[in-house]
Amino acid sequence: MAVARLTSRDIRSESRLVVMRALLAAGESTRGDLAEATGLSLGTVSTIVQDLLKYGILAETGPLPVTVGRPTTGLRLDPDRGRVVGFYLEDRYLEATVFDAALGELATVEVTSAASVADADDVIAWIDGAFDTVLERARAKREDVIGVGILLPGGMQRPVKAATAPDAIWLHLDRLRDRLGLPVVVDNPLKAIATAELWLGAGRRVANAVAVSLGYGVGAGIIQDGAVVRGATNAAGEWGHSLLVFEGRQCQCGRKGCVEAYVGVPGIRRTLAEIAPDHPLAADRSLADGPEGFDLVEALADAVKAGDPAATAAIERSAHYLGAALADLVAILNPEVIALTGWAAWPAWRERVAPIVRRRVREDSPGDAAADLEIEVSPTCGMEGIAAIALERFMRDIGLVTTRVLPAL
Amino acid sequence: MAVARLTSRDIRSESRLVVMRALLAAGESTRGDLAEATGLSLGTVSTIVQDLLKYGILAETGPLPVTVGRPTTGLRLDPDRGRVVGFYLEDRYLEATVFDAALGELATVEVTSAASVADADDVIAWIDGAFDTVLERARAKREDVIGVGILLPGGMQRPVKAATAPDAIWLHLDRLRDRLGLPVVVDNPLKAIATAELWLGAGRRVANAVAVSLGYGVGAGIIQDGAVVRGATNAAGEWGHSLLVFEGRQCQCGRKGCVEAYVGVPGIRRTLAEIAPDHPLAADRSLADGPEGFDLVEALADAVKAGDPAATAAIERSAHYLGAALADLVAILNPEVIALTGWAAWPAWRERVAPIVRRRVREDSPGDAAADLEIEVSPTCGMEGIAAIALERFMRDIGLVTTRVLPAL
Structure with missing residues (x-):
């Protein structure tokens, strides 16, 4: 049966988030x-501002100078309402960042592990340790923290993963919450980059946008009609595993011809290998396999600057893909x-890649669909997005947000 | 800046449509x-029902029998509130259908033209003539008509088409409105199949669905979060012109490797020609080039039934595509x-095609994204969709619908 999308209560809740985002965009x-x-x-x-002031989300900044009429009071998000901590978790890599309650970054730590951190207890201890370290750097205390968000790549939508992957912490989220003594929200990077774009990027000025992440893996965070598209099982945005070439290159996901097998960093290495099989950057797989593969991105940028024709051709063909x-x-x-975020946004790549990408998108898009399209480099990152999701979750915990479309966890 | 998606007034408006759709699904x-x-x-x-009764959209059907408590009053959409007429317009083909105000089909006419109807005056006269004929068949008068919708394939989003194509009527919509003496709404088939799915198909029970049209051309009507996805310029859903094969077959749109070049009916003919170049059904282009290409679909179904191995292989490869x-x-x-609508939904094809399509979708979809996916044959058609859009437009004209997301025209 037809189900109402939103009730009046949800609208009030949505409008509170819209006011917060507008305030974040304006600063004051x-x-x-x-x-x-x-x-x-x-x-x-006025009603929404009253609610948000009451809960300390907003602060008044004092009277603003006006030319006509009586002075009005300035408003801003109160950064000191609390701290939000975001984590990005991979097999051997953990990043933690502390934000203030206006999504300003305060401190960050990166921890790498020589061996895969597979055991759930070890993962929880790892997160807990990084939590202490990053809070100390941000001069914050645990009791200041109003929300924790964890970015977990891959299919964390369902509790079917092997317990030996870091994803498995999602199976033990209650234990992690107990250990941290705080509410924890988990989401995938595509929803995070979409949320970051909504709070801090193109979502501030347009209703329909796509944030594209280009690293070791690739994917899209989708904003439609001013909201993040999650899909039936929070799995929307896996554009990286849509087809570029039917029956094409083997993708690491097990299927063939995925976009990621061409525009993920290991895919760029393979393109280079097709152009120049003996090229040193093509032979060295470790460059593409590092964190986000950005060692290869940097090495290729250097090679292009040095006039390397194969590297140049590989970058240009990747731009076409x-x-x-x-x-x-x-x-x-x-x-x-x-x-765009990731390799296409790298300063050393932008100049060469952006014109090809823009031209190709216009040529390959149907009809006039791309006539007014802007292709830009995003100022946002997934870590800001998971912090925004944790902040939305905090708003829900204190009763100011009721919208039924919620993060997966 | 962040812009509110909906106001409370829009919510009331949305809820009215939701109640109408629920009532349509229930009958009574x-x-x-x-x-x-x-x-x-x-x-x-109760408030919404009162509004809808006041404007004659609903009718009371009298007390319903109950086992406990006092009898309640039955409600239904009032089919006799008026008539809605949908048109489907192609170069040499015009179809007109009359619906009652509960979207029940009353009468339909098809008109073909030996020559391309290109002049705007001729197109308007053609529509006006078919309008009279179909109203007569439905025993309706012009003054009964509360809305007219025109399904116009192709890029009708912008007034940039040559004035010699039937699309050009969109440039002269005011003249068509004057001639018919009625409000006219124009939309493209993808928005219409999505709207039909929302009112009469899967949109009644789920919030996220895609209606796929498979004929001469192919495309997708997208429902996300209970609403039709239109995109920035009403051009969303052109899945038929997304890539299946990078640098693959020439598509009629001018680009290469589009989905449509493989799963549109002329694409199926080409697949057959690749398998058996001398096959009579591959050689005869006219079969695929008729209305929606369904002559070829029927001929292939007959060939498969007769044990034709090339026809069988072509159908199966098309199912994989x-x-x-x-x-x-x-x-x-x-x-x-x-x-699914179109060839995959044809009874003679379903049995052979559906299992391959279902298996391939599950195998090719990332992670668990397709784990709970239902692939079904849609009971709806674009003509019902354009009628529903015209009905939504009527609701707006009488002030009951205010939602800002509107058809293109």
């Missing part, structure tokens, strides 16, 4: 300017903005 | 059952349901 604003920026009535904005694959997103989703 | 219902079916409060449903291409939709959108 007034009730009147917020009404104008959001399209909400001044009365609605990327453009063709992005055109599929345009065909299906027709976004206003595609925001 | 009560306020209490509608509240249960939609998740809205009984109070909200389709499964792989649908898996891309699963990767990007992660729907709960894929609803």
